[in-house]
Amino acid sequence: MLRIIDVCGRRLDDYAAVLPRGAFDVEHALAAVEPLCKAVRDEGRAALVRFAEQFDHVVPERLKVPAEALQRALGDLDPGLRAAIEESIRRRRVVAEAIETEEAYRCVEVAPGAVVGNRMIPVERVGLYVPGGLAPLASTVLMNVVPAQVAGVGSIAVSTPPRAEFGGLPHPTILAVCALLGVDEVYAVGGAQAIAMFAYGVPGLCRRADMVTGPGNIYVVAAKRCLRGLIGIDAEAGPTEILVLADDTADPGRVAADLISQAEHDPMAGAVLVTDSRGLLEDVEVQLAAQVDRLATADRLRVSLTGEQSGAVLVDDMEQGLAVADDYAPEHLEIQTRDAAGLAGRVRNAGAVFVGGSAPVSLGDYSAGSTHVLPTGGGARHSSGLTARSFMRSVHVVDYTPQALADLGDAVQRFAHAENLPGHANAVAVRTGQRVRA
Incomplete structure (x- = not known):
C-alpha cells in the first residue's frame, strides 16, 4: 500500500527533496x-x-x-x-x-x-x-x-x-x-x-x-x-501528517494503526514510515491492509495511504532515520525504537514528539494535554504549535532616569549621526544639554 523510498547508502544534505509530501497550492x-x-x-x-x-x-x-x-x-x-x-x-x-x-x-x-x-x-x-x-x-x-x-x-x-x-x-x-x-x-x-x-x-x-x-x-x-x-x-496549516520512526522492536500493528489514525483525517493527509527494518515494513504492510478493511473510513484511507504524500522510507540505521525525520520536519513524530526517549531528546524539527509504543498521536489529538494545533508541510523547522504564548504579545518597557540617559547620551548621538539621523540625536541632546557634532 505504501510506496517505498530507499535511501540506504545515500547521505544527502537535505532528504526533504526525496521524501513524500503532497502539494498544497x-x-x-x-x-x-x-x-x-x-x-x-x-x-x-x-x-x-x-x-x-x-x-x-x-x-x-x-x-x-x-x-x-x-x-x-x-x-x-x-x-x-x-x-x-x-x-x-x-x-x-x-x-x-x-x-x-x-x-x-x-x-x-x-x-x-x-x-x-x-x-x-x-x-x-x-x-x-x-x-x-x-x-x-x-x-x-x-x-x-x-x-x-x-x-x-x-x-x-x-x-x-x-x-x-x-x-x-x-x-x-x-x-x-x-x-x-x-x-x-x-x-x-x-x-x-x-x-x-x-x-x-x-x-x-x-x-x-x-x-x-x-x-x-x-x-x-x-x-x-x-x-x-x-x-x-x-499558521497556514495544510493537511495533517505523521512520521513514524521505527526499528525492528516496534509492534507492526501499532505502527500501522498510527499511520491510519492520521491518514483518515483527509484524502490529502500524509502518513510516512521511516525504518531500517525491511521485516518491519513488510509486517506493517500486512497490518495496514487488514486494519483498513475493517474501518468505515476505508475508501478515504486508501486514497491517503497510496497518495504522493505517503510512503515508507528505508534507511541504513536510526542515525540516518533521525536525519530524515529532521529534514521532513513532521507535524507529528512518533518514535518507536529501542531507545525512543534518547532519540526523542535529539529531535530538532517536529511539531510534537510522541515517545514509545504507548503514546499514539491520537492521544495528543484529544486528551494528552498537549496542543494538537501544530505546524504542517515542514513548518516545524521554524514554527511552533499553538500554546498560551501564541495569544500573548511581548512589549518592552523602557524606564531610564535622567542620569542614566546622560551617561549614555553621547553614544546614542554618535550612533544617530552615523546613520544620518540628526533628529534622533537632537531628541537626546534637548534632554541632556550635551550636543555631539556629526
Missing part, C-alpha cells in the same frame, strides 16, 4: 478567495447568507447561534462523551498553566538607573475557526479556547459551518464543547467567509477580531494569507 486558491473576502467586507451579512447557501447548502435562521441552542446541545451530550471532553479540557488547561505562560512582567537593570522591562499582554479579541466537513472537529474548540483563556484573552468567538441536517445550526458536539468552555459567541458561518467576517467585522452581527486561529481547508488557509496583516493568524 495556497496561491492558486487565493484567486477564488480574494473576491469572497471583499464581498464580506463590502456587503456584510448579505454576503454571509449568500455564501452559506452556495457552499453549505443551508441558510441558518440566525447566523449567531442562540444561547439556548448551545445549552440544548450541552444537555443532549452523551454523559460518557461529556466526561471524556471535560477530562481533555482539564489536562490541556493544566499543561497550559504550568508550562506555556510567562511572568506578566520581568525587568533587568542594564546600567544604574537604566531599566528595560518586558510585559506579556494577551491579544484582546480572538476569532476561532472550527472545521465541520469530513470530521466535525470538536476537539479543535478546546485546543484553541483553553490556551487563549489561560493567556487572558478577554473576548473569544467561534465560527463553524452550518449543517443542513441540524436545521442550519453547527454540529451539536461543537456547540456543546463551546458551552462547556463558557464560549457563548458562536457563529454558523463556514469557510473563508468566516475568516473575512472576523477580519473585517460585520455591523450588527460580529465585531472584528485581532487574531484568527484554527485549521481549515485550502480556502480557509488562503483567506488567512489574504487577510494576514489586517489580522494576526496562527
Whole structure:
C-alpha cells in the first residue's frame, strides 16, 4: 500500500527533496478567495447568507447561534462523551498553566538607573475557526479556547459551518464543547467567509477580531494569507501528517494503526514510515491492509495511504532515520525504537514528539494535554504549535532616569549621526544639554 523510498547508502544534505509530501497550492486558491473576502467586507451579512447557501447548502435562521441552542446541545451530550471532553479540557488547561505562560512582567537593570522591562499582554479579541466537513472537529474548540483563556484573552468567538441536517445550526458536539468552555459567541458561518467576517467585522452581527486561529481547508488557509496583516493568524496549516520512526522492536500493528489514525483525517493527509527494518515494513504492510478493511473510513484511507504524500522510507540505521525525520520536519513524530526517549531528546524539527509504543498521536489529538494545533508541510523547522504564548504579545518597557540617559547620551548621538539621523540625536541632546557634532 505504501510506496517505498530507499535511501540506504545515500547521505544527502537535505532528504526533504526525496521524501513524500503532497502539494498544497495556497496561491492558486487565493484567486477564488480574494473576491469572497471583499464581498464580506463590502456587503456584510448579505454576503454571509449568500455564501452559506452556495457552499453549505443551508441558510441558518440566525447566523449567531442562540444561547439556548448551545445549552440544548450541552444537555443532549452523551454523559460518557461529556466526561471524556471535560477530562481533555482539564489536562490541556493544566499543561497550559504550568508550562506555556510567562511572568506578566520581568525587568533587568542594564546600567544604574537604566531599566528595560518586558510585559506579556494577551491579544484582546480572538476569532476561532472550527472545521465541520469530513470530521466535525470538536476537539479543535478546546485546543484553541483553553490556551487563549489561560493567556487572558478577554473576548473569544467561534465560527463553524452550518449543517443542513441540524436545521442550519453547527454540529451539536461543537456547540456543546463551546458551552462547556463558557464560549457563548458562536457563529454558523463556514469557510473563508468566516475568516473575512472576523477580519473585517460585520455591523450588527460580529465585531472584528485581532487574531484568527484554527485549521481549515485550502480556502480557509488562503483567506488567512489574504487577510494576514489586517489580522494576526496562527499558521497556514495544510493537511495533517505523521512520521513514524521505527526499528525492528516496534509492534507492526501499532505502527500501522498510527499511520491510519492520521491518514483518515483527509484524502490529502500524509502518513510516512521511516525504518531500517525491511521485516518491519513488510509486517506493517500486512497490518495496514487488514486494519483498513475493517474501518468505515476505508475508501478515504486508501486514497491517503497510496497518495504522493505517503510512503515508507528505508534507511541504513536510526542515525540516518533521525536525519530524515529532521529534514521532513513532521507535524507529528512518533518514535518507536529501542531507545525512543534518547532519540526523542535529539529531535530538532517536529511539531510534537510522541515517545514509545504507548503514546499514539491520537492521544495528543484529544486528551494528552498537549496542543494538537501544530505546524504542517515542514513548518516545524521554524514554527511552533499553538500554546498560551501564541495569544500573548511581548512589549518592552523602557524606564531610564535622567542620569542614566546622560551617561549614555553621547553614544546614542554618535550612533544617530552615523546613520544620518540628526533628529534622533537632537531628541537626546534637548534632554541632556550635551550636543555631539556629526
